[in-house]
Amino acid sequence: MHRVFTTSVASVHVHYVAKADKKGRTRAEVDEILRWLTGYSQEALEAALAAGTDFQTFFAEAPAMNPARLAITGKVCGVQVEAVEDPLMREIRYVDKLVDELARGWKMEKILREPVAN
Structure with a gap:
C-alpha cells in the first residue's frame, strides 16, 4: 500500500482521462470532478499535475x-x-468511483451530487 502514497496524481490522471475518453467523455470533465472534490482551481490542479504531486500531498x-x-x-x-478505513485510500477511491460514474455515462449533476431541482 505504500506505493499509493508516493504515486503521482499525474501518473493516474492520464488513466482517468483515457477511461473517460474511451466512453466519449473529456479531460475537462475529469478535471471538473477533481476540482469539485478538492476545491483546486484549474490552474492549481494543472500545477499539481505538472509538479508530480503525490496523492498524499494532493489531498x-x-x-x-x-x-x-x-x-x-x-x-x-x-x-x-x-x-x-484508510482516509487517504478512501479519498482516492472517491475519485475512482466518480470517474467510473463518468465513464458509465452519468450526467455531471448526478456525479457531483447536486441536489435535484423541484
Whole structure:
C-alpha cells in the first residue's frame, strides 16, 4: 500500500482521462470532478499535475475538500468505498468511483451530487 502514497496524481490522471475518453467523455470533465472534490482551481490542479504531486500531498493541500463527497457510495474493485478505513485510500477511491460514474455515462449533476431541482 505504500506505493499509493508516493504515486503521482499525474501518473493516474492520464488513466482517468483515457477511461473517460474511451466512453466519449473529456479531460475537462475529469478535471471538473477533481476540482469539485478538492476545491483546486484549474490552474492549481494543472500545477499539481505538472509538479508530480503525490496523492498524499494532493489531498493534504487541497483548498476545500467537498463535504458532499461523503455521499459517494458503492463499490470500486469490489470494495465498498464508504467502508475503506484508510482516509487517504478512501479519498482516492472517491475519485475512482466518480470517474467510473463518468465513464458509465452519468450526467455531471448526478456525479457531483447536486441536489435535484423541484
